[in-house]
Amino acid sequence: MDCNCVSDLLLPPVPALWTPGFAFPDWAYKPESSPGSRQIQLWHFILELLQKEEYQGVIAWQGDYGEFVIKDPDEVARLWGIRKCKPHMNYDKLSRALRYYYNKRILHKTKGKRFTYKFNFSKVVLVNYPILDMANSPFFLAQNHFNGGSATPDCSPEAIQSLFPRLPDTARGTSLFDRGSAAPGPEGDKLRLDTFPFLSSGTPCYSKPPSLLGPYPRNPPFDYPWGFNPYLPGAFSLNNCPKLPPGSLYPSQFYPNPLQSSLSQLPHPFSSLLPPGEAGGGERGQTGGTNGTAGGQPARLCLPPYPGSLTMGRTDIGNGAALGERERVEANPPGTGLSLGLGAVSLGAGTGTGQQSPSERRGGVKQDPESDSDLEITDLSDCSSENENEHEFSIGKESGLVNRPQLMLDGKKGSLLPPISSLPPPVSPHPLKSLMPITPPPPSLPSSLSPSMALHDRHREAETLKMIHS
DNA sequence: ACCGGAAACG
DNA sequence: CGTTTCCGGT
Secondary structure (H helix, E strand, C coil), X not given: CCCCCCHHHHCCHHHHHHCCCCECCHHXXXXXXXXXXXXXXXXXHHHHHHHEHHHCCCEEECCCCCEEEECCHHHHHHHHHHHHCCCCCCHHHHHHHHHHHHHHCCEEECCCCCCEEEECHHHEEEECCCHHXXXXXXXXXXXXXXXXXXXXXXXXXXXXXXXXXXXXXXXXCCCCHHHHCCCCCHHHHXXXXXXXXXXXXXXXXXXXXXCCCCCCCCCCCCCCCCCCCCCCHHHCHHHCCCCCCXXXXXXXXXXCCHHHHHHHHCCHHHHCCCCHHHHHCCCCCCCCCCCHHHHCCCCCECCCCCCCCCCCCCCCCCCHHHHCCCCCCCCCCCCCCCCCCHHHHCCCCCCHHHHHCCCCCCCCCCCCCCCCCCCCCCCHHHHCHHHHHHHHHHCHHHHCHHHCCCCCCCCCCCCCCCCCCCCCCXXXXXXXXXXXXXXXXCCCCCCCCCHHHHHCCCCCCCCEEEECCC
């Protein structure tokens, strides 16, 4: 039964290209402990699908920032099964794995909305971000609304720094790909490639989410080999199942259709030709059928929904615990705003979804029994999606902050967010250029362009987003 | 649908 | 460790 899929091994190269500046936490990947394995993790995979336009009919950002809907559970499960070489994967199992993230606070279920989950981006931290700039930036200033109301955020560089324990240095390369990659090479560590695609990108998707950082150019450690769009389907590791025989990316069981396989082998650009759903396997256009990539239209990176806001919090960053924040706010009463991880700000307004979710009711109190990490405080805030939708708001929208970057802290754990670039789809279509506090405004990029555009010259330090690990 | 415990697996 | 698998319960 082995399906020869090695899928992840290939990752190294690819991801690196995606977004140079962002990274997920190391923990997101398999620690070194695992020998070679940096197996892809489910949430990572989900993010991957989310950023591809081709899969919008299957899974897409919707609702609050970080919130996504699995439109076609079976398909997502199938794709996941392919990736993991688990032919018998199904939504029930996949969802179990997703549930497993609740305690880790990576994801939360949006109650009341079927197949809807939300990433807890509050764990995302921007690393290597120009601190000073940040401090000055509105983001920071804005921060703390909620927190105990304290008005003072500690934005001092030091403070910030402390948040990011491992910044730039190469300190250990714990990053994702760097190490594993075969390239022990020289620079492997320089930037951790840990990058995550998702947050980056430059162009907003139409309605979808732009990237967190989107627009601004970060200096790429390496440039994208243009001509090849990392965001294209072929670029993703999704398609790679290394061990598979050359004609097929996935085990045959998954790929009934020969055509696909062949396409997949083509150079990136071509790979886009593959029908989206297909990648998975069949064409099930079913869902909404948004598959549109067909014509070879490049897939744009879609990021999380409302990037417009940034949230920064203090949070647990590296040490959430360390910070002592351990206690979470539990009840995040409605209205408090906390939760949002990222979304906090985003104004949910726009979102279309926000509206729809009325369903929430629960008080959400759950205690968490075991949290894995210490922080686990099950934060209700995040957890309950409830608030998110509605409350997010407060800040964001009204003030028009929308455009401005805001940072929010959560009360206790804060979260940070990176500067995001774009705005929430619903609200306004155009990216907020104004967002970028830090960096100079990016030139307006056509959104449809490939990421390369985004890169531009500007190089700042490498900003890295990381999820914080608690 | 969704939840979460438990056991097993690589 | 991060699921995968199974499953009883809601």
